[in-house]
Amino acid sequence: MDVRALLFGSTIRVAVTLVAGLGLVVGGAFVGGLLGVPSVEQIDNQFGEVNDTHTEVQTDLVIHNPNPVGVRLGGTSVNYTVAMNDIRMASGDKRGVGVGTGNSTVNLTTFLHNERISAWWASHVRGGEHTNLTVSATVQPGFVGQSATFQPAAETIETDLLGQFNSTEDRPVNADMPLVEDPVLVVQRTNASWGTVTDAETPIDLEFEVYNPKASPVVVSNVGYDISMNDVPVGSGELEETESIPGKSARLVETPTVIDNENLDEWWVTHVENDQTTELRIEFYAELELPGSTETVRVPLDELTYTQTIETDMFGNEDGSGGGDGSGNETAADGTTTATTTSDGSTTTTDSTTTDSTTTDGTTADDGTTSDDGTTTDDGLLARGSLAA
Secondary structure, eight states, X not given: OOHHHHHHHHHHHHHHHHHHHHHHHHHHHHHTTSSOOOEEEEEEEEEEEEOSSEEEEEEEEEEEEOSSSOBOTTTOEEEEEEEETTEEXXXXXXXXXXXXXXEEEEXXXXXXXXXXXXXXXXXXXXXXXXXXXXXXXXXXXXXXXEEEEEEEEEEEEEOOSSGGGOBOOOEEEOOOOTTOOSOSEEEEEEEEXXXXXXXXXXXXXEEEEEEEOSSSOEEEEEEEEEEEETTEEEEEEXXXXXXXXXXXXXXXXXXXXXXXXXXXXXXXXXXXXXXXXXXXXXXXXXXXXXXXXXXXXXXXXXXXXXXXXXXXXXXXXXXXXXXTSOOOOOOOXXXXXXOOOOOOOEEEEEEOOOOOOOOOOOOBOTTSOBEEOXXXXXXXXXXXXXXXX
């Protein structure tokens, strides 16, 4: 018999037995309540790089370990989920996280798929410009049948993108042509409302009450529009219907317009690059047959141009609050909309079953602060905050 093999084999068996025994002892301490389950105390987000297809989101999770020893055995994992209007927009998962005693910071990098923006936009408008945003983070020690879930914010996001279009102010329509006395028409009232939103299109139903100050009829043969967001074209079209407005009379001219949702991912890139600021712009023109003429003239409706500035603070960083508390301030200015967010953070501890998976390395500092870089898996949008309100 080979004595060395016997002794060497015994040494391995003893080592394995000790490691397994240690895991059972520590796991039993968690289950028995002698050791506490680590929990997420705070979540902070910020945008990173953005390109045509993805938007980088950098997340810092502050994890609190109430135990006198660090936790790594069993592959501690952190799961991160974001939902908007009950749509699961993103989920990040990081395994092999090392958590020191006290508070530790885990750094996650997830990627927002820009093509998902159109689905969120449709749900936001379809819901009356209302979005419910929920964020949750779960810590699972791995070898323990328990987990701690942190929900730092339950946010309500409301916007009013069309409200300022509704007006009863008289606005002249001038032809700016020789031998033609201006104004040729006067728009006395404008109104805008959302149509039936689909995944592909966002209709805007526009109404113009138009008065003819002339003695003879003016024929409106066409009304066209162009919609842009940060100079990105998102919609254009024409109303190819003829409306004759008798002299000294008013008529209601309906102009349905459409935003092409497929173009919103391109807009989103400019919104992030422009410090989360967007200028929505709708321009109009009309083709008219003036009294005494059979020719059609194209007249820009400059007085009807609609602009609205949209400012967002999706992570609550503008007021220095960070993403963890989910709070925000509301400010108002002419033609500018901003966001209001509210939150109600909570932490729950639940029993769960942990499955094995690939882990990544992390480094735990002796002073109880861990900085653990890595990239998580992701399937959509990661955003805390809102469009303008």
